[in-house]
Amino acid sequence: MLCKTVLLAGALALGAFAAPIPNCPENENSYTAPSTDNKSTTGSITAAQLTQIAPETASCSGAPFPEECADATTAATALSKSFDTYGIKTAGEKAALIAYTLFESGNYKYSKNHFPGRPGQGTRMMAMPPFIAKYATAVAGADAVATASAAGGDAGLNAVLALVNSDDEKSFGSAAWFYSTQCTEDVKAGVAAETVEGWHNFLTACVGTTLDEARDTPWVAAKAVILA
Structure with a gap:
């Protein structure tokens, strides 16, 4: 088992389990990149970086x-495409989405x-069916x-999921889509700031899950590798 089950009404998952989802905004057709405030911006993620992280x-x-x-080669290609598609520009955003999907x-290992x-x-990102339908x-x-x-x-439900699991670009793109369309600008600013508070706020205020130290491990690793 990947992690403990959280049985709350929601749209996402902890690992491969159900997790709660808050009343996030539904402005799916727009995205405003947060101010980086001189935080580092990065290029594409590489397979070597992913292997360092996990x-x-x-x-x-x-x-x-x-x-x-x-594997890392496939994941890096698909993640990089999703970052380009949804305007994921800062090191903090990339680290958060990599940690989240890992x-x-x-x-x-699972889709x-x-x-x-x-x-x-x-x-x-193990999205629940309501968000799978939106993304699809x-x-x-x-x-x-x-x-x-x-x-x-x-x-x-499975047929709709198959629409977004039909190729790696779509399956890996779900997290960047969710972040860019469902999280508030305040949440995005915190994620871009690369602070643990911003990371935790993303998990609790937008993803709608509870904090777990196991989630912090890939985030710390991803941030260190991307900023190296």
Whole structure:
């Protein structure tokens, strides 16, 4: 098991589990990059950097679901694309989203919920079905979501998830999409500032989960590697 279950009504997950989601804004069509206040901005993330941050990403050897696993090379390419697409510019933002997705997906070993196996929950941020539907609408279109949902029940939820797990770019892009469209400008400013307070506020105020020291480990590592 990746982490403890948090049974609160919500839209995201802890690792591969359900987590709460707050009343975040739904201005999905706009994004204003936070002021960096002279904080460092960075280029694309590399496979070597990801391996430094989380050595387990070096290989998919022994992955419990090999078809879901992404190694550092695959992950770095997809994450870098998502940063470009959604205007993720600062070291603090990149560190936060890398840490967030590493924790949620078990170091990129999972793209679907397996514990307890919740239908329709997944991508590298383990989003719950309501946010999967929003994200799928943004990247695949409302018609595709409507067609997938028409299957009904669990089959419909899984079909919508398949729209955003169909390739690595979409599956890894979910976190940057969520951050850029669902978090407030105050949250973004705190994340860009690279402070632990800003990181924790992202988790509690936007993701809507509880703090866990296990989440801080990849964030500290990601920040150190990106700023090196």
